[in-house]
Amino acid sequence: MRSRWFVTALLLATLLAPALPVSAQQPGLSVAFWRTWARADRPVAEGRAARTWMWGPAPITHVLVEEYDEATDFDGDVLGFRMVQYFDKTRMEITDIGADPVNPWYVTNGLLAKELITGQVQLGHNRFAQAPAARVPVAGDLDDPNAPTYASFQPLMGYQPLPVGMTIIQTVDRNGTVGADQTVARYGVTAAALVRETNHTVASVFWDFMNARGTVYSDGAFREDRLFENPFYATGFPLTEAYWTTVRVGGVPKRVLVQVFERRVLTYTPDNPPGWRVEAGNVGLHYYQWRYGQLGEQPVTWDTARPEELPYYDAIIPTVFPLAAELQPLAAMLDNPALDAPGWRADIERRLIFLQDCARAMREATPPPTLSAFHSELMVGLELVERGAVRIRRALDTRDPVLLWQGRDDIAAGLRAFANAFERYRNQLRAVPGSEPVVFLAEGVH
Template structure:
């Protein structure tokens, strides 16, 4: 689908307002604002507006898949989240003009614009961060080849905040070793929070899950539910302006009513929103990045109930498959955006309950983390301090 060049609007940046650090979690979402020099996250209350999109290109990308989900027009899980969960921030990045780039957090990811003068019609003009990989390795990325070492995130990749059985990002740090092609073979390996691995054939063979595709670039197989999910087609949002041009993702520079024809308040342009069938992930690894672990089964407490969950880590996302969910929501994105925001900016809010000692050292075999379908609060990271790992830049 062809994309139309978008006129840039002035970016919203985090502004200095307070010197206190506050975090309030509300289910299923929290809305974050980051004033300088401290980080303040405020929870939305009933009727309170979510943060605005920091750039029209962010909104355009979100519109393409998730606006239909937010409206209830389609039955599928969110790719980004119900709405932005932070204001626009300027974070350090060596290759960006001036050394910072505009980012905005969502439950499932972080959107970024590294080169504002780049081709806005390119699918890669807006990227989403390698934040799952950062939390697993502890390497906070500050440029194409610039990293800052920290502890991996002791945050559960899935499940309730008080779950103690499912793996954390830190659990996966020892499980990144590449493997060989295993297409067509069953997936029955299981892992727990402490890194103990076992043959789960007795528990998980009944689901008949197999490997579907091997990615030689990273040396990992992709489980069939995830491969099917990444290759699905379905309704996507298309917007036509008054001149008849179509824009991928439903770009609209102003406001206007949802659905049908809407008038852009500042220019008077009229837009028509329509849906069409297309690839949800285009290119296939645009949202997730490449796989960096194998798919593993885990037992995870979700909404107070322990469930079987298949998890797999990718560079940018965590994917989960929960057989007990309804078909449209069996595969879901983990709340990587929430988790990363907490790891980077709110380490003092991390649950520091120690995890049990493994009965044996986990072998260097790839593993995958479980994530839950519904947006959930994040879990622990090994950071006993309340000092953020690195604050965003702010403007006076």
């Protein structure tokens, strides 16, 4: 029943966004997407790190609903649709709403560069819609008539890898013609690592970046760590070798090294300041313009006639859903406490930090007048959840199981308050795909 309701709600979400990522309202950012964004990009945004954006300063679209065959609801039942949001550099996705939101793979970023270069729009694990490869410059100014496009790189996917250690001097132009330029040998870029999954080598400057350490934001604090928990997490595997080319940047020709990966395009500009020599291309922007502009697909977002409500839905709905999903495993852990087990305590602490992030996102969301009463009821539930979190933290310090149980009961009451808010405003929230599963989920928490 829940799945049928969810799909019906999605089909009713008929508000069509513009064909370009432009909105009179700045899109909101939910906790699930914010946590993924914050690891690499919060230090950049706050001036703590001088390096490329991996996502971008802010989302460029509202949360959209996109077809995906294996997308599931809280129970793991197939929905066929998932929530996504576009940034300059990529797209974030929640494919399994009911999965553990503390898992770093709860939010994924799509294989957008692969779709752009092959023209295959992915609609499921094994289903694709064929379209022409994108004739959009992979780097530099979008109106550059001479820069290589994603389509230029399509035939290069089948080229043999360079031997590891070989200096990269090969070039490519807009027609996909490969040449050589001995003058770029002075930059000392070599083929560094062979990736057998796609039979391509990663250029040394990109491999160093993919394995780099620096300031990140994780588990509620800034610290020095690997930028990416897995070297291929942000980029995916390489689809081509790296090639030198010339593109215009702000109208000025620049010699750059370009390599297309499954998820991203990385560029190396020797003339840039050190922290910005390796950059992630604007694959998210390029893909959005290709899919929803050139291919003519209509983007689907929250179904409301009031544009001022869109940022609130962006921020709140993909926050409440993961919060509801998170409270279930947390409650189960509290039912079987292991106060003297370091692993159990560390897992509880990570989940409390997640609750803290959810609370921040919900409190920072500014509801429009039409949703102020709904927001007030959500805040009642949030206060209960926060009170429960405080008790659980005290229990960790004092090893008091009674405090644990009290905290568990507070959190369960908070989840029921969320469910009551969704139930009370059911008609007004017809815009919100999946609001009813929150009600059902709460019924299972005692």
